[in-house]
């Protein structure tokens with residue numbers, strides 16, 4: 120007789136339940152009969168590196184931060200464009216060179232503009 | 244418990260291929276061979292501790308290689324190095340955050356008494372002023388062999404701990420504290436300068 124093909128899954132679920140339950144039950148019995156639990160303020164503290172936590176964890180970041188991220192991103196992308204340009208530099212025509220200079224100029228002009236606007240000032 | 248098993252009978256049974264043990268022995272055997280130290284070092288002694296954990300001295304032979312970065316998972320605190328007064332509250336707090344059972348090895352002259360910096364204005368004169376220490380290792384720095392020796396002493400101590408009875412292990416006694424007060428920064432020193440419940444220095448009698 121062929122056993123039901125789903126029988127294995129039933130057995131598997133049974134083993135998967137009993138197997139982790141045994142150590143949990145043992146740990147519970149150990150705590151119940153031998154080792155009294157000793158919770159405390161510091162033992163239950165959330166931060167666990169010996170330093171007291173200050174203030175709330177759910178703080179809001181200022182939107183100022185967003186500006187730095189954007190400026191950083193622009194110059195990060197610029198580097199990606201500059202690397203292939205530098206690698207192929209000797210074989211490039213004059214037009215390509217001027218094109219990359221224009222590209223650089225636009226970015227630097229943007230930086231000067233942001234600087235002038237006071238975007239690089241760290242505000243708290 | 245283990246006192247009730249006759250040693251001769253036990254050896255006789257062992258020869259026949261029957262292993263007899265007790266709950267206490269099994270429990271202590273498991274614990275003493277998997278002491279997980281807390282991963283932190285304070286000064287030059289920590290370098291020796293690192294050497295002990297590395298391949299030449301290999302603390303893994305004694306089951307202590309799993310250095311835990313979280314006090315929640317650690318059994319043993321190796322105070323390896325100079326404890327400054329700035330650091331002492333953090334160390335006591337880390338000790339408090341370790342779950343029971345927990346042990347402390349005070350490694351090197353600095354952790355025992357302040358060592359070469361004992362007269363310094365900012366050095367704690369021994370971590371045993373605030374937390375109970377199980378094993379002290381003298382030396383400046385103690386060699387890795389000394390740390391291994393301390394580790395074996397600790398294993399011996401764990402092996403002797405009782406599960407039941409009047410003098411059972413501290414972590415099994417509800418009345419024994421598991422956390423100790425954290426000192427705070429006072430005007431000139433830590434407040435209090437020592438925890439009188441923990442710190443019992445020997446009285447020196449001068450003739």
Ligand code: SF4
Nearest residue numbers: 287351352353383384
């Ligand atoms: S006991 Fe010696 S080696 Fe160890 S931390 Fe102190 S000064 Fe350094």
